[in-house]
Amino acid sequence: MDALPDSRAAGLWPEDSVARVPYWVYQDEANYKRELERLFEGATWNFVCLEAEIPDKGDWRTNHVGALPVIVVRDADGAINCFENRCAHRGALIALDEAGTVESNFKCIYHAWSYDLCGNLRGIAFERGINGVGGMPRDFSREAFAPRKLRTTTLCGLVFATLSPDTPPIEEFIGADVLGRIRRVLDRPIRVMGRFTQALPNNWKLYVENVKDTYHASLLHLFFGTFRITRLTQGGGVLVSPDGGSHSSYTIDKADDARSTAYRDQGIRTEKQDYKLADPRLLDTVDEFKDGIRLQILSVFPAFILQQIHNCLAVRQVVPRGIDAMDLKWTYFGFADDPPEMTARRLRQQNLVGPAGFVSMEDGCVGGFVQRGIAAAGDQVSAIEMGGRTTESQATRATEASVRGFWKAYRRHMGY
Numbered sequence: 228m229d230a231l232p233d234s235r236a237a238g239l240w241p242e243d244s245v246a247r248v249p250y251w252v253y254q255d256e257a258n259y260k261r262e263l264e265r266l267f268e269g270a271t272w273n274f275v276c277l278e279a280e281i282p283d284k285g286d287w288r289t290n291h292v293g294a295l296p297v298i299v300v301r302d303a304d305g306a307i308n309c310f311e312n313r314c315a316h317r318g319a320l321i322a323l324d325e326a327g328t329v330e331s332n333f334k335c336i337y338h339a340w341s342y343d344l345c346g347n348l349r350g351i352a353f354e355r356g357i358n359g360v361g362g363m364p365r366d367f368s369r370e371a372f373a374p375r376k377l378r379t380t381t382l383c384g385l386v387f388a389t390l391s392p393d394t395p396p397i398e399e400f401i402g403a404d405v406l407g408r409i410r411r412v413l414d415r416p417i418r419v420m421g422r423f424t425q426a427l428p429n430n431w432k433l434y435v436e437n438v439k440d441t442y443h444a445s446l447l448h449l450f451f452g453t454f455r456i457t458r459l460t461q462g463g464g465v466l467v468s469p470d471g472g473s474h475s476s477y478t479i480d481k482a483d484d485a486r487s488t489a490y491r492d493q494g495i496r497t498e499k500q501d502y503k504l505a506d507p508r509l510l511d512t513v514d515e516f517k518d519g520i521r522l523q524i525l526s527v528f529p530a531f532i533l534q535q536i537h538n539c540l541a542v543r544q545v546v547p548r549g550i551d552a553m554d555l556k557w558t559y560f561g562f563a564d565d566p567p568e569m570t571a572r573r574l575r576q577q578n579l580v581g582p583a584g585f586v587s588m589e590d591g592c593v594g595g596f597v598q599r600g601i602a603a604a605g606d607q608v609s610a611i612e613m614g615g616r617t618t619e620s621q622a623t624r625a626t627e628a629s630v631r632g633f634w635k636a637y638r639r640h641m642g643y
């Protein structure tokens with residue numbers, strides 16, 4: 228592992244507080260390599276796909292666990308396997324596409340070595356040479372060069388993988404409160420509606436913090452405040468897992484919120500009284516989970532997000548691409564038993580999110596604003612004190628408790 232620079236190793240965290248974060252953590256190459264090893268390849272569960280994306284034997288998808296390319300595949304017994312997408316021979320990707328189906332093995336395109344659905348090396352082209360000449364030495368160890376295998380687990384149709392033997396069971400890893408909020412949404416078989424990848428110009432942690440930062444939603448996003456999708460004056464709160472790493476924030480609409488003048492009184496730019504939707508069907512919403520929660524944003528450490536904004540449901544995955552770049556992978560879904568009018572409603576509401584989404588386009592640039600703002604501030608710190616300095620769950624969204632929770636888990640995994 229690369230050593231951290233001396234000046235930072237001496238005072239890794241300027242204050243022993245999760246309410247202070249030094250800006251070098253978004254900029255330091257050695258720190259980034261340590262994150263890949265200790266977070267993504269360490270004792271965490273990483274989202275790799277939805278079960279619905281690989282329903283039958285031989286169905287597979289490729290993905291990344293941090294920087295590690297992986298293949299996720301359903302085998303003949305119905306089990307889901309995950310292994311490194313790296314050929315044992317010279318290291319080429321074994322699977323080149325995003326998804327597909329194989330009969331019984333994968334074949335590397337470079338020299339045709341083949342792998343079974345568990346990631347075991349099964350065949351070596353011309354292993355014994357031609358007419359007894361050439362070929363591989365008889366003592367070549369297939370195991371020594373094999374792609375690494377990850378453990379997998381499933382939860383409500385989500386598939387997670389880990390390289391570490393020490394990662395606790397997924398239920399324990401997520402914690403009971405946040406787990407309940409996953410089960411609340413993923414309560415029946417799902418149907419994938421579409422997917423895309425958004426490239427963002429910032430460190431991966433700035434996006435994860437943004438997701439956990441429920442305070443910003445109605446202040447940054449004009450559409451949220453103006454059309455009362457979420458405002459701090461509405462009911463709701465934030466749940467934080469005991470280890471800090473996972474969270475769920477939620478908004479419950481209150482009928483009397485429409486009369487609140489709090490945003491006007493504070494001069495907040497995101498409430499426009501005179502704006503009206505040309506097509507109000509966009510926000511025609513059904514209370515499908517029968518609890519009045521119109522918006523729920525949930526994360527599982529380090530990089531998974533489950534979203535319910537009205538009837539627009541999606542999972543998002545954060546893939547780091549260096550210290551100042553990341554990919555955000557979106558997968559929209561509905562349920563297998565959705566009637567046609569619900570499918571139409573979800574399709575309309577999918578305009579809310581994504582790179583040009585009415586409520587999420589600002590999130591695509593604000594991480595870049597921070598990355599640029601802190602360019603010469605590696606030794607400075609941010610102030611994360613809304614709602615106090617601890618990480619407990621709170622019955623308000625005017626808090627950064629879940630952002631502090633991320634740093635609590637981050638510091639523990641990173642050894643800081």
Ligand code: FES
Nearest residue numbers: 314316317335338
């Ligand atoms: S790199 Fe895969 S067979 Fe040679």
Ligand SMILES: [Fe+2]
Nearest residue numbers: 444448587590
């Ligand atoms: Fe946002």
